[in-house]
Amino acid sequence: MQRDKFLKEIENLNHPNETLVPTHCSYCAMQCGMNLRVNTSTNKIIGVEPRYDWPVTLGKMCPKGVTAYQQTNHEDRLLKPLIRDDASLKGTKEGFREATWDEAYDLIVKRFKELQQNYGKDSLSVYGGVSMTNEKCYLTGKFARVALQTRYIDYNGRFCMASAAGGINRSLGVDRGSTLPWTDIHETDCLFLAGSNTAECHPTSMFRIWAVQERGGYLIIADPRETPIARRADVHLDLRPGTDLALANGILHLLIENGHVDEEFVKNHTNGFEETKQVVKEFTPEYTSQITGVAPEKIIRAAELYGKAPNAIVLFARGIEQQVKGVDNVSAYINMALVTGNIGRPKAGVGTITGQGNGQGGREHGQKADALPGYRKIANPQHVKEIAEVWGIKPEEMPEAGVSAYEMFGLMEQKTIRSLYLLCSNPVVSAPNSNYVRKMLKQLDFMVCVDFFLSESAEYADVVLPTTTWAEDEGTTTNVEGRVIKINRAQKPLGESKPDWQIQVELAERLGRGKYFSHLKTSKDIFDELRRASKGGNADYYGVTWEKIEKQNGVFWPCKSEDDPGTPHMFLDKKFYHPDGKAKIFALPYTPPAEEPDEEYPLRLTTGRVVYHYLSGNQTRRIQFLKDMSPEPFVEVHPDTAQKYNISHEEKVRLFTRRGEVIYKVKITEAIRKDTVFVPYHWDFERAANILTNPALDPISRMPEFKACAAEIEKIEVKKVQ
Missing domain, CATH: 2.40.40.20 (Barwin-like endoglucanases)
Known part of the structure; x- marks a missing residue:
């Protein structure tokens, strides 16, 4: 049956009623290039082909990517708004009925206004996601703060990219997930990969990683598991989960002891080396081994390979980041690059292997609890003034910073937050301690979920609004490298589904805040406003245009003007984003995980x-x-x-x-x-x-x-x- 279906699709490759729409995958931040095959007579996506012109993956696709198109016309798609008439059935698929958009909107506006009248503006909350386009992520932040006028907004990147953002920003002064383009990886001499099962999580990176070894370079893997990539490594540092900080300190200790410090770089372009040197002094291979469980000879070998490499790259992912000391872990691995001068030049640098498709752009433009577009901060009055001017509000109208995603559930328990507007996320499955999360969602006074499938979290909603898949809308995302790229629409929205941004514009109008949103008629309108809002911020997109993206096959931010081609390599001038222009080497004493094994839980x-x-x-x-x-x-x-x-x-x-x-x-x-x-x-x-x-x-x-x-x-x- 599968073979017959495949042969039938092959026969249709040159069908006269078929067109190819160039775009990118909807899943991870590799954002692999693809052409969606569309039957023009039925307006249906019928297949996919790889794009060999996409420089990051050169036609490579993973099992998820080659089947991604199947979600758009899937039988489970939500095609009409749903309203739950029986609140006792929250947490199940039962109790919903189909409704019109007008009826759904009327109910949402009625309940939102009632709750805010009775309990204040901040009784509402917004929980977003970073599998959306930059345009949608930007508008979600504006929707929360201008249409709903609430301080409580955060996003699922809090469970994915937040520690990488915190560590990179703290060490380098700016959070761009990679300091160099992915096309440099296969040209480096040593690749140190910490906390990433790359072969399964980002498999279309592997041809570049294998090429490091094929060229005579070295591959070092830090992971508790012998993953497929760890089996091929020159050194596999099989550490205990949660001990990454000790391992990074141990490597740094040896880099210093064995004379692999770039003294000139450290002196002229960093702060904090002497303090850090004292902290890591005790992290001998033997001491580091006691904490991590990694054999001393492996630690010694890893430090030697990294330290002697003419060019070296450190990449890390969720393994080191999803910890109570995730930010420290990230800074500790960046310390290795700073001490050896492996940053601010081609073939050398640091980067986080981003999990979600727009994990980079989705955290830059206002979904985070404390952030505004362009990576500005709500705590900075000048930043607030700049964004308030773009949005057309008074600075004093800007809500204060809220709390992080998981902490929002605590405020639900306290009845501070009484309503949730959830989109592009499924916290019932993705949040920790999920039994508690389910309990909090169930007790909400009112919940709205925007999705194209009835997710486990949507089952707790009072209203579910059907949105579009990535292939039914257009916009930009920012991939793992910091390259802004374009998603193109291949199919008209299925049923009565609408793009997330359109839903927010229409709700804002009904909430009496339409004057701040009514000019946004298309995704491009939103992107042009995002460009203006980001101008002058750390994540400056002002010079990025849809036309330039198409011409250059993506544009790396920062891109500050329309004649600026963008910035593939960060810090080539050795100027970091801290006020003094220097990077920070952090002294980081080791602390154990929040929960260590004991007799009851060994x-x-x-x-x-x-x-x-x-x-x-x-x-x-x-x-x-x-x-x-x-x-x-x-x-x-x-x-x-x-x-x-x-x-x-x-x-x-x-x-x-x-x-x-x-x-x-x-x-x-x-x-x-x-x-x-x-x-x-x-x-x-x-x-x-x-x-x-x-x-x-x-x-x-x-x-x-x-x-x-x-x-x-x-x-x-x-x-x-x-």
């Missing part, structure tokens, strides 16, 4: 992705091929640990932490530490890994500690039939 639980699914799985679990290839979650257990618990491969066990328990099938593998278990997090409700994870927050980024908590396994005894 194991370490860590979580992550598999190649066939994306984030909460709301999209990918509906695609039959992806579901067939990875139908259910599992818990990885080392053979020695399995023997200790008397459990076998594919046997079901109870995995539990202080927050809850989940039953999983066991996957026995030598690719994991004996003291650690791993669970992928893409599944719903009773199978959700985040039932177990720890909501302890990084003090700076407010990122939860998804990657390390104490756990225990319990064998499920099967009763014998008499």
